[in-house]
Amino acid sequence: MSTTTKPQVAFYWCAACGGCEEAVVDLAEDILTVADAVEIVLWPVALDFKRADVEARPDGSIAVAFVNGAIRTSEQEEMAHLLRRKAQILIAFGACSQLGGIPGLANLMDRETILRAVYDEAPSMVNPEGTRPAETFPVNGQATTLPAFHNTVRTLDQVVEVDYYLPGCPPTPKVIKDAVMAILEGKLPPRGSVLAPDVALCDQCPLKATKPERLLISAFKRPHEVLIDPETCLLAQGLLCLGPATRGGCEALCLRGHMPCTGCFGPTSRVQDFGAKLISAIGSAVDATDPGAIEAILATIPDPVGTFYRYSLPASRLRRKVSDAAPAVAPLSKAAEAA
Amino acid sequence: MDEQRVGTGDRSEPTIVAFFCNWCTYTAADLAGTSRMKYPANVRIIRVMCSGRIDPQFVVDAFAQGADGVLIGGCHPGDCHYAEGNYKALCRVVLLRRVLHEMGIEDARFRLEWISASEGEKVARVIREMTQTIRGLGRLDLPGRRARWDTELLGREAAEPAMAVLTGSDGR
Numbered sequence: 001m002s003t004t005t006k007p008q009v010a011f012y013w014c015a016a017c018g019g020c021e022e023a024v025v026d027l028a029e030d031i032l033t034v035a036d037a038v039e040i041v042l043w044p045v046a047l048d049f050k051r052a053d054v055e056a057r058p059d060g061s062i063a064v065a066f067v068n069g070a071i072r073t074s075e076q077e078e079m080a081h082l083l084r085r086k087a088q089i090l091i092a093f094g095a096c097s098q099l100g101g102i103p104g105l106a107n108l109m110d111r112e113t114i115l116r117a118v119y120d121e122a123p124s125m126v127n128p129e130g131t132r133p134a135e136t137f138p139v140n141g142q143a144t145t146l147p148a149f150h151n152t153v154r155t156l157d158q159v160v161e162v163d164y165y166l167p168g169c170p171p172t173p174k175v176i177k178d179a180v181m182a183i184l185e186g187k188l189p190p191r192g193s194v195l196a197p198d199v200a201l202c203d204q205c206p207l208k209a210t211k212p213e214r215l216l217i218s219a220f221k222r223p224h225e226v227l228i229d230p231e232t233c234l235l236a237q238g239l240l241c242l243g244p245a246t247r248g249g250c251e252a253l254c255l256r257g258h259m260p261c262t263g264c265f266g267p268t269s270r271v272q273d274f275g276a277k278l279i280s281a282i283g284s285a286v287d288a289t290d291p292g293a294i295e296a297i298l299a300t301i302p303d304p305v306g307t308f309y310r311y312s313l314p315a316s317r318l319r320r321k322v323s324d325a326a327p328a329v330a331p332l333s334k335a336a337e338a339a
Numbered sequence: 340m341d342e343q344r345v346g347t348g349d350r351s352e353p354t355i356v357a358f359f360c361n362w363c364t365y366t367a368a369d370l371a372g373t374s375r376m377k378y379p380a381n382v383r384i385i386r387v388m389c390s391g392r393i394d395p396q397f398v399v400d401a402f403a404q405g406a407d408g409v410l411i412g413g414c415h416p417g418d419c420h421y422a423e424g425n426y427k428a429l430c431r432v433v434l435l436r437r438v439l440h441e442m443g444i445e446d447a448r449f450r451l452e453w454i455s456a457s458e459g460e461k462v463a464r465v466i467r468e469m470t471q472t473i474r475g476l477g478r479l480d481l482p483g484r485r486a487r488w489d490t491e492l493l494g495r496e497a498a499e500p501a502m503a504v505l506t507g508s509d510g511r
Contacts, residue, residue: 077493108441152488159492276395279438283395283431289416291429298433305441317396317403319485322443 007063007184010042010054010083011093014069014076015103015153020094021045021068023170027177034180038063042083051079054086062086064183066166068093070103070314071154075147084160089183091195092156095169095264098194099274100314102169104153105306107313107320111151153314165194169264169311172250196249198269204248205255207233216287220300223259234260235285240307244281245271264311273317275308282308353407353473355382355466358397360390362420363455364412370459378463379470382410390414390451391424395435398449402439405482408448408473410465415453425453447472448479 013021027034041062042049054062065087071077084090095101106114119125119132136143156162166179179195182188189195202208211233221238228234234241234255241260247268254261267274282301288294301307309316359365365386371378387393390413398409411432413425432451439449450469454461 074493081493148491150491152491271396273396273399275438276399276435279395279434280431283434284391284427286430288430289423289426291433294426294430294433298430298437301434304434304437308438317399318442318444318481320488321441322479322481322484 006037006039008041008057008061009038010062010065010087011040011045012042012065012067012069012079012083013045014067014079014097014156015072016069016094016096016101018045019170020096023094023168023173023176026170026173028173030173030177037184051082054082057086059085060088062088064089064091066091066093067156068097068170070096070100071150071156071159072103072106073147073149077150077159080156080160089163089188090156090160091164091166091179092162093166094171095167095266095311097156098165098167098315099266099312100153100155101311104155104312104314105310107153108305109321110323111149115149152320155315158314163191164188165266167194167196167247167265168250172253174251175249194247194266194269196247196265199248200268201243201246201248201250201252201255201261201265205233205243205252207231207255210236212236215285217282217285217297218287219297228258230258240282240301242278242308245274245277262310263308266312266315274312275305275316278308279304351478353381353470353478354405355408355410355469355473356401356406357382357384357410357412357466358387358390358393359384359412359454360392360414360420360425361386361388363414363418364390364452364462366456367412367454367458367462370456371462372459374459376459376463378466381470381473382466389419389421389424390428391419391421391426393428393431395431398435398439402444402448402479403481405480407476407479408450408469410469411451412454412462412465413451415455418455444479445476447476 011021011024025031040047041057042054062083065083067080067083067090069076071080092098096103100107115132119127120130133146133149135148136145138144164179166175168175175196182195197204202211205211210231215235217235217238219238220240223239226237226239228239229237235243239260242263243255243261245267246261246263247265250265263274263278267277271277286294286297288297305313314320359368365384368384390411393411401409411428413428414420416425419425429451436446436449440446447469450465452461452465454465
């Protein structure tokens with residue numbers, strides 16, 4: 001048992017790719033400073049603490065819990081509630097946790113469509129009996145259980161109260177380090193803040209000086225279709241760069257690599273619906289007045305939802321595709337009560 | 340009367356939120372009123388200075404708050420009081436329509452019309468048509484749907500929008 005008075009810290013991983021875990025390691029030597037200053041009490045990807053270890057701790061005893069990933073299963077939902085109860089500060093770590101992220105694009109489909117694609121239609125799948133994952137299954141006379149797979153992907157703050165947000169896919173070492181230092185020094189901004197500058201990325205872009213006074217785009221191009229001029233604003237070259245409505249603080253890493261911004265840092269604080277704001281910004285740059293010509297130019301954006309809501313569909317005002325399909329199974333709460 | 344039904348969740352009549360530009364379509368709606376033309380009371384008109392002022396956020400927010408249809412009215416091409424605001428509106432509408440379509444919101448729920456200040460009859464006709472079409476489609480009722488989507492959650496009653504904390508408001 002630890003006898004230190006170091007602040008206790010927990011990390012947890014929900015519906016995410018694992019990049020946010022890498023991001024912690026990306027702190028490089030600085031991780032030693034962090035590891036020295038805190039006591040890690042949960043970090044499944046690196047340390048062997050169990051859920052029961054966290055449950056055994058007093059409520060509010062963990063100083064900070066960093067949760068990455070969106071909420072898709074009942075297990076992730078339970079862990080979000082558990083960590084909310086045990087932690088004084090709960091931080092949504094990364095785009096999936098803050099806005100839904102790439103896994104959130106699954107809100108364009110319902111549960112049944114996804115299960116059918118994976119368990120019936122995938123070319124590598126042989127499943128003549130149409131077996132599907134069951135939430136409870138008898139093994140040797142005992143019931144084994146699996147988490148429920150929800151119909152809708154959610155942001156962390158659609159499930160529990162969140163204190164702070166660390167943006168990015170994944171958050172950059174700089175924003176992580178700044179956040180950790182702010183926590184350790186007790187210099188956190190007002191609750192509910194996104195821990196990154198509240199300015200548009202264009203403002204921090206190395207190509208800012210070449211952004212025309214008035215953008216006029218006559219065809220949207222994709223990075224593989226053109227030779228990118230590294231010295232000129234990418235929007236001015238017709239590349240769909242989401243800098244105008246995306247929060248800065250990422251040090252314009254993609255732009256420095258001559259790739260357009262895809263919006264992973266999410267919106268600034270004045271924006272209510274990130275994708276709609278991007279549609280506003282990009283739509284008004286179309287260089288045409290004839291309806292046919294406008295349609296033709298915008299047709300060069302092949303996937304508007306995937307482009308403008310790439311990281312934020314669950315956090316959008318519409319949240320998910322409208323369909324009358326009810327959740328295919330009863331919520332696990334009932335199964336849990338029965339168990 | 341009608342207002343009391345808005346947002347109560349059990350209304351049977353659709354609600355259409357209309358954003359009309361000050362110079363043409365809103366004036367036309369005024370004309371329709373002073374000319375005593377009849378059109379369904381399903382529409383809630385919001386006056387904006389120009390159709391170019393209509394942020395796509397207004398449209399998705401109207402749907403999210405329970406609108407069953409959204410109508411945008413602006414000056415005819417070439418007639419914009421601010422020269423080109425209506426072209427910007429058109430570009431945004433074209434792009435937003437594709438997004439709404441992909442999100443499962445029927446195309447007929449979102450309409451753009453150019454209506455000049457003298458076309459009071461067109462205001463009445465468009466509202467009549469749109470109300471009729473949407474009655475056929477039924478209610479969209481996103482607030483009710485969100486509540487139903489959230490019945491799969493374990494705890495915490497209907498979670499409200501993610502951006503609430505970011506905007507410092509309840510997002511509605």
